[in-house]
Amino acid sequence: MVNAVVTVQGGSLALHTLLGQGPARIPTGGKIRPGIMVLTRRAADLPGAKDIYTVGVAAGHSFEQIERALLEANPHCKTPLVPRNVPWFTVRAGDFSNPEIAAQILDAYGEDRGHGRRLYRFPVVFPSDHWQTVMPHELAAWGAHEKRFWSQYSADGRVRHCMRHAPVPVDDTGRRTIRIFGGRKAVQREANGGICDPEACPEYQAKQCNLTGRFLFFIPGIRSISALELPTSSFYAMSNAVQRFQAIAQMRGGRISGFLGPGRASFFLTKVQRDVPHIDEHGRAVRVPQWIIELEAPVDVTALLRDQEDDETAIRQAMLATQILEGADALCDAEVAQPGADAGAAPRASDPDEPTMDRCVAKATAMGIDPKRFQDYAARRWGSGWSEQLRCRRSAWDELARYGNDPGGYRDKIDAELHLDA
Template sequence: MNAVISAHGTAVRSIVEERAPRPPVIGRIRPGIKVLTSAARKNEAAVKLYDTLLAAGESFERIGEEIERRCRIRNALAPRNVPYFTCRRSDFTNPDVADEILRLYGEDRGEGVKLYRFPVVFAFNDWMANIPNEMATWGTNGRKFFSEYGPDGTRFCRLYAKPERDPHAQRAQRNFGPRQIILRNDEAIPDGVCNPERCPQYQARQCNLSARFIFAVPEIKGLGLMELPTNSIYVLQKAYSAMQTVALARGRLTGTRFWISKREFEITRINEVGEAVRQSQLLTVLDADIDISALLDGADDHPPALAVAGGAAMLLEGAGSPVPNNVHALRPAADDGVSPDGQDAMAAGDSDHDGDPMPGEPESLDDKLERMSDLLKRLGLSVEARQRDFRRFAYVKYGNGWTKRVEDVDGMNARLVAALEDRAPLEREIEAAVRDAVFQ
């Protein structure tokens, strides 16, 4: 009999170790709120109940359930995106944690103390562990369909298998361990491949991108992490770029204090008649208090910053790996608002394969640096063994402070794009820069 191997590659010693470990979550910060629908606002009892439960710190799920039970109004709440995050006592295993977060990081901008911006620290050097994401259809009992990637990068649609019935008893057979996951195979998805264009759930807006940030908040005590859900592809792409930029500069994600806030962006969505429409949308953004340009400049010019990154655990495991398919393969659906959980709206918008901005839209220096980070990842230059070589090459080619000069950043991006087609010349230039540095 073959031994059972744990997720860490060692033989298990307990039934608990047979399952992949999951970080404990002790609370949820939400990116939006829910308000009464226009129909529900006509019911005075519903309005009074909503105000009372909201002031008591109850969750929006609980408020909706109570309004339905007492006032006989179904779907009384509608999601609304706001400039702040919702941090409620009912969303934490220890309700006092919500009060402490608001005390430390809340601001009063005229509407009472709200959470507009707060620091986070990620627990993992793998960005996917910090922001797990999938395409998913949710029902009353949890996930109905959800996406998973195969070894070749194909995105499949999966579901939980129905328990087999015990032929000697009038009940389902008891299952040992996690529920069995199988490939979807029906008339809509006969080959099991996740294809939103022909998926009835996606076209009916029942299936959507489902993602969540998992993090710790500095100075907040508790044996576990917190989460912030989102269903916006824009939020996911921007957070991915921010993490890859930090990983490129420091060699790791852990130990960096990021900040989560909201910012208004002009985004493009496809309306009901198939036309591209521009609109303003508040999106969750990730930022970090580090000097990226100082870290990307010459390898020997900034020893304090580089010393911090010296012995770090690496974010990236293998060289030359492409940008994960679950970022570029997901195409957002047209959506006018926020998700039922009060998450950020997911709007349609396209960018070309190299991450260029939309035609006619100016690209900032930050955008150019984010695009550079993406290109370096795809060229295998963001792993630890290559980062110092690239910094040396860039320093030799453009000099100190080059990441602050738009023309130099444009020149480097053009060089990296060319290397996607023919990598050999770039590799020779990097080797020459490193060789010259050794003999100087």
């Protein structure tokens, strides 16, 4: 199983190594399917195909394993399986590095609605506050064994490029390939000037290039150090999920990771039947019923807002206590400096490593955050006098360090916080 990776919320910056400097990562250890695969009509007529399929399903094999067995028995049948949309998720032992996890999920959250014990709805906890991290997606065209082309945005997020693998380099003789360190390189595709433009893309128009994505999450009560994934190719499922992520983030100060409240409330993934519009081959707009993945957040919204108010109150009370304590410290310093004390003692030198306002702003700017927006956010979070209080500057510095490997998530957090004042 190929492991996907996600950025862990709150992780520290990685050290420089031969493998580069990057965010903390965890592998995925299993896949929950959005539906099932069934035999095509042609494959069903082939000798032994039904038996291979039935035995594989009963044994809990993944659909890839079943398809490989079918191809070995009937090499001339190129596509023996096709997807079928159903109202439940498929959980099969063969899709997990630890097969026991499949049984744990079904035991904990499975239901029998007349088709045996199936997974219709289950809770999820996301490991990052950046929705693009927990729901990665792209336009991609696949060949028989690998991804041929895929979309990728430029560093500033303004241009969507069409990427491909670079040719394997050869030595001066032209007969021997050069060993590549770190894997094959990616380059922009020459066609269309390296721009991803679906309307002008022959692969997209031929339905060879499609939108693909996946949700990355943990399931409460399922003991696994690895995240799980749920793939999807539904534009509607992903766009609706983005709206849910953004709504919850606005009410939680930019956070979508972890539980959503003190009662261990969480997001849920389920499937709902909706009439999905699309354009048929004759250019007509038609609607077809489909079971669509839906991200739910069945939480008390007022409780989320109260939690944020409580956080703000606690921060302001802590700031007031800090001001009082620092005022007392200043008074003690003044008394020490009075005649009769050790007036000849040298004043305490300031620590050069202590975070100043300028250092905090510079660190935020290096993360791609507008300096003024950061100062507006800091004033809202730690008070208008945050730059004058050492403890507030330390809090700001620590928060910048926590989000050092997830600057996009921190920008989302700042935008959500400032949006509440708009």
